[in-house]
Each structure stands twice: as structure tokens, then as C-alpha cells.
Amino acid sequence: MGRRDDLDRYREVGEAKREDLSEFIQYGDLGESRPDEIRIPIKIVDPPEFAYDPRDMGGVGQGQGGTPDVGDPVGEPQPQPGDDGADGDPGEEGTEHEHYEMDPEEFAEELDEELGLDLEPKGKKVIEETEGDFTDITRSGPASTLDFERLFKEGLKRKLAMDFDETYIEEALRVEGWGPATVFEWARGEHIPVSRAWIEDAYESIPAEERSRWGSIEEMTASVDREPSAARIRREGIDEVPFRREDERYRYPEIVEERxxxxxxxxxxxxxxxxxxxxxxxxxxxxxxxxxxxxxxxxxxxxxxxxxxxxxxxxxxxxxxxxxxxxxxxxxxxxxxxxxxxxxxxxxxxxxxxxxxxxxxxxxxxxxxxxxxxxxxxxxxxxxxxxxxxxxxxxxxxxxxxxxxxxxxxxxxxxxxxxxxxxxxxxxxxxxxxxxxxx
Structure with a gap:
């Protein structure tokens, strides 16, 4: 580990020992900080270093004018910087006070954590509008934005609502004594979406000898099963879907406001x-x-x-x-x-x-x-x-x-x-x- 690693390690120790945020707010020197930079005191331990003894200069027996000869008395060593005890007692670690610097964003994050705050800033002024995903729907627009999936679903729902079991209605027309008017009223009561015109056309196509196959409507319904529209569509498929212009919807991009x-x-x-x-x-x-x-x-x-x-x-x-x-x-x-x-x-x-x-x-x-x-x-x-x-x-x-x-x-x-x-x-x-x- 080199000296640079030592310095980094000692600084990490110092930062870990920086003054507690609450203590700093209550008793620290706030005046040393600026609006965009908060300076919190930390105690940095001086890393060890090698130093020459200032009294050990030159070789034995060497000297110039004024250097005492062997046997001459010499005075006490001259005090050196740091030898007067003002910088600490022997064995005491040298320290200095530096600062841990944080910007207001970090300060806010730490204060949130310390006080358990959850203030969420609100956006006010709109500074930019951009087009987001195509999530909005309008009734008009360019053909390229037509929501065909929605159009098909609307047509399919209409198909299911208009569909009925034609065979089932034709069998009702074979009930003895029943004609188109009676079958139409019965179908309305059964919520079968069949028109009066369709019933009349179907009745004309049934041979006269078959119009009394069933003695009553109860006999017919007991003998003939009514097939649901969905089951029949799955079996036969769909030849056409009744689209209408009122079903058309066009995808429009959501306007995203950046505030x-x-x-x-x-x-x-x-x-x-x-x-x-x-x-x-x-x-x-x-x-x-x-x-x-x-x-x-x-x-x-x-x-x-x-x-x-x-x-x-x-x-x-x-x-x-x-x-x-x-x-x-x-x-x-x-x-x-x-x-x-x-x-x-x-x-x-x-x-x-x-x-x-x-x-x-x-x-x-x-x-x-x-x-x-x-x-x-x-x-x-x-x-x-x-x-x-x-x-x-x-x-x-x-x-x-x-x-x-x-x-x-x-x-x-x-x-x-x-x-x-x-x-x-x-x-x-x-x-x-x-x-x-x-x-």
C-alpha cells in the first residue's frame, strides 16, 4: 500500500467522522457554507510521514568556521518548530479540522433520511410538451392512425348482437297454426334479434306440408336445441363483420407536459x-x-x-x-x-x-x-x-x-x-x- 492509498484511507476515516448533521445545524458554523455548498466540519487524522531530524545535519568530524573542536563544550540544542509543546504533548496525534462538502441535493437527501421526511416537489410551470404513447382516442384523424383492432371489436360485438340461430327460428315456423306474426312475437319474448321481414321470407320458403311438423311450441323447444351465436361462429367462422363509421376511432399521441x-x-x-x-x-x-x-x-x-x-x-x-x-x-x-x-x-x-x-x-x-x-x-x-x-x-x-x-x-x-x-x-x-x- 503506497502513500496515496494511505491518504485516501485516512480521508475516508475523516469523512465517516464528520459532524452529525443535526449537531451541525444546531451548533455548527453555518457561515462557512455557501448557498450552493454546505461545509460540515470533520476531523482528519494526520497520516504518518518520515522526517529528518533537523539536528542531524552533516557528517562526523565535518564542519566549517565556528564549529567546535573535539572536547569543546557545546550548548543545548536549539528549539525547533513543534518542540515547545504548543502542538501537543509527546505521543499525542496531530489533527486538523477540514470540511466535508455537500451540495444542497445531498443535504436534502440526508435530512430526509434523518428526519423521516418525504416531501415530493410539485411541478408547476410547463416548460416543454412532447408526444408520448398513442393512448388517446379521437373520432377523426389520418387513416394511418385508425385503430383497426378497436373497430374490429366493435363490429364483432355488433355481429354477435345481431346473430341468431336461423334453424331454430325455421323450426318455430313449423309449429302447427303458427305464422310469421306469431313467431315474431315469440322471438321478441325470447330476445332473439330477428326481423319480421326475415321471418316472412323464411316462412315462404317452407313447403306447406312441413308447416305443421310440431303440435306446439313446447314440443319444438323440447326437441330442437338452440345453438349459441359464439359456438356457431367458432364452428362456421365469419364471412363478414358489420362495420359502421360510428365505430371508427383514431389513435392520438398523449401530450406529455414536462413541468x-x-x-x-x-x-x-x-x-x-x-x-x-x-x-x-x-x-x-x-x-x-x-x-x-x-x-x-x-x-x-x-x-x-x-x-x-x-x-x-x-x-x-x-x-x-x-x-x-x-x-x-x-x-x-x-x-x-x-x-x-x-x-x-x-x-x-x-x-x-x-x-x-x-x-x-x-x-x-x-x-x-x-x-x-x-x-x-x-x-x-x-x-x-x-x-x-x-x-x-x-x-x-x-x-x-x-x-x-x-x-x-x-x-x-x-x-x-x-x-x-x-x-x-x-x-x-x-x-x-x-x-x-x-x-
Whole structure:
């Protein structure tokens, strides 16, 4: 085994020891990752290597000016890099921290497995239409697409429906005292599909002396077996099949619509004076993995970041998690802006939508009931979610999350999660992602 094999083996060991995904989400440094690349710390063991002792330079008895002669006292060896004990005690393994890199798709797969999620992205916007198998049927079309098998089956069904045992009817015409009218009425009662004209023609062809062969119809039916149409067709075959134009059907290719699985995620955050650093960090720990997850799930993911105090404004991602203002709070201002952005840029017919909001649940008086709840009901979305971040537990005036939860308790696409510390983050993410409406 060469040195390259050693390196590969040690890296495999390191990757196996990378930080647990849940632990990384709750306590890891999320800032080292990018939207398209998640960097999870791993501990890599330094592979062994040969090194020359820096004190062993040159041969015995060799030297230049300043080299002591034999018998001259010498000083203590000069300290070398790594000899001051700062890099570890004797015998301690050297280690370094590197990162296991995964893209959002792999992150989503692992989070699905870890949390037992089964979110299936829905296709919205049609990006291509192609012709599939000839599964559709129309009443008109080119002759080359005529469904002859279907046409033949329809004709055969008609043949069976119109067919009858001619010998059986002729024997009924030989019942004493019966003529065409009587036989026709009897045949109708027996559900035999024979016409009055056929009976009259058959009666004329029967010699007069044979028209009284049977004393009664009961005697005739007891003596003559009626042969089923199917048995007779199998025995004699079919000379012709009665096709009709109304039986014609033409095969038409199924139109297969390829739909792009795209999503817009609206992230809303309270940036008012009460949202101090600890609360802001909990928002980042919750929203960042959600962004990675949905990026990995959908073909195309776009993000809108809205900050608000009493008013709302759109920001970029870098500003979103760090910005802070000194104003009051009116959460409905963010939903007003979100509704306008979604309506103008992300129509519901073409985009999956997720609207995530977070804050400490403090809101201006009556704003939740009178404005926010009605707007959440009016904005079509796969999922609405609110995340309350209160590191010290609920404040007296932190009522927004509770009002949302009570109002939407019977609604399948609204989630409310409570995050008091990093330990609650993964559970909050699970609550949100497992709530999406299947409709």
C-alpha cells in the first residue's frame, strides 16, 4: 500500500467522522457554507510521514568556521518548530479540522433520511410538451392512425348482437297454426334479434306440408336445441363483420407536459429593537437549513428576503440575518410586501411558494388578528410557517405565534414552531417541513 492509498484511507476515516448533521445545524458554523455548498466540519487524522531530524545535519568530524573542536563544550540544542509543546504533548496525534462538502441535493437527501421526511416537489410551470404513447382516442384523424383492432371489436360485438340461430327460428315456423306474426312475437319474448321481414321470407320458403311438423311450441323447444351465436361462429367462422363509421376511432399521441419543479421562498424577519443577537442567531439557524433543503429539492429555487419593523423592505441575503433597527413592530407590513412581490413576479399557477416568517412574537396591537391572519389566508402557498425565537421563553406580550396557531389549528398548510435555543432548531425544521399540504 503506497502513500496515496494511505491518504485516501485516512480521508475516508475523516469523512465517516464528520459532524452529525443535526449537531451541525444546531451548533455548527453555518457561515462557512455557501448557498450552493454546505461545509460540515470533520476531523482528519494526520497520516504518518518520515522526517529528518533537523539536528542531524552533516557528517562526523565535518564542519566549517565556528564549529567546535573535539572536547569543546557545546550548548543545548536549539528549539525547533513543534518542540515547545504548543502542538501537543509527546505521543499525542496531530489533527486538523477540514470540511466535508455537500451540495444542497445531498443535504436534502440526508435530512430526509434523518428526519423521516418525504416531501415530493410539485411541478408547476410547463416548460416543454412532447408526444408520448398513442393512448388517446379521437373520432377523426389520418387513416394511418385508425385503430383497426378497436373497430374490429366493435363490429364483432355488433355481429354477435345481431346473430341468431336461423334453424331454430325455421323450426318455430313449423309449429302447427303458427305464422310469421306469431313467431315474431315469440322471438321478441325470447330476445332473439330477428326481423319480421326475415321471418316472412323464411316462412315462404317452407313447403306447406312441413308447416305443421310440431303440435306446439313446447314440443319444438323440447326437441330442437338452440345453438349459441359464439359456438356457431367458432364452428362456421365469419364471412363478414358489420362495420359502421360510428365505430371508427383514431389513435392520438398523449401530450406529455414536462413541468419545472420551481419554488420561491419568501423569508420574513422581524428586525425591530427587541430582536437582539441571540434571537437573530436562532432565526439564521432555522432559516439557513430550510433554504439549503428546498434548494436541493427543487430544480429551480429563488429566495426573497424581507425585513420589517413597523414597515417592511426587501433586502439581500447578507443583510437579512444581521440587520437590526430600533423601530416598533407591525408584522402585517411584511405580508403586504410579500403579497405584492409574489403577485407580480411569482404567479401561483407557475411557482410553488413557501412563506416563512420569524420573530419574537411581539406585534402591534390587533395587527395579527385584523391584518396578518387574513393576509395569510389570501396568499396561496404550499406552506406558511411562523417561527418564534424567544431564548428566555415567552414574553408577556409575545402573542403572535399563539394567535396564529389557534386560528389555523385545523389548517393543513400552516406551521408554527417555537425555538428557545439551538436544541430546538432541528425539531422546528421537522415541524415545518412535515406540515406542507399535499393538495
Amino acid at each position: 419545472e419543479k420551481n419554488v420561491v421562498v419568501v423569508n420574513i424577519r422581524d428586525v425591530s429593537g427587541s430582536m437582539r443577537e441571540a434571537k437573530r442567531e436562532l432565526v439564521e439557524r432555522t432559516f439557513t437549513p430550510l433554504d439549503w433543503y428546498l434548494t436541493g429539492k427543487y430544480d429551480n429555487a429563488e429566495f426573497v428576503y424581507i425585513a420589517h419593523d413597523a414597515d417592511a423592505w426587501e433586502v439581500d441575503r447578507e443583510e437579512f440575518f444581521g440587520i437590526r433597527s430600533g423601530g416598533g413592530t407591525r408584522i402585517s407590513s411584511a405580508y403586504e410586501l410579500a403579497a405584492a412581490v409574489l403577485e407580480s413576479e411569482y404567479p401561483w399557477s407557475e411557482w410553488n411558494r413557501y412563506v416563512f416568517a420569524a420573530g419574537d412574537s411581539e406585534n402591534s396591537s390587533n395587527d395579527t388578528e385584523e391584518r396578518v391572519i387574513p393576509m395569510m389566508e389570501e396568499i396561496p402557498a404550499n406552506l406558511h410557517a411562523y417561527v418564534e425565537t424567544q431564548p428566555s421563553g415567552n414574553a408577556i406580550n409575545a402573542t403572535h405565534a399563539g394567535e396564529i396557531e389557534r386560528h389555523f389549528s385545523e389548517v393543513s398548510n400552516v406551521a408554527v414552531a417555537y425555538v428557545e435555543g439551538p436544541d430546538d432548531v432541528v425539531e422546528a425544521i421537522d415541524t415545518i417541513l412535515s406540515t406542507e399540504d399535499d393538495a
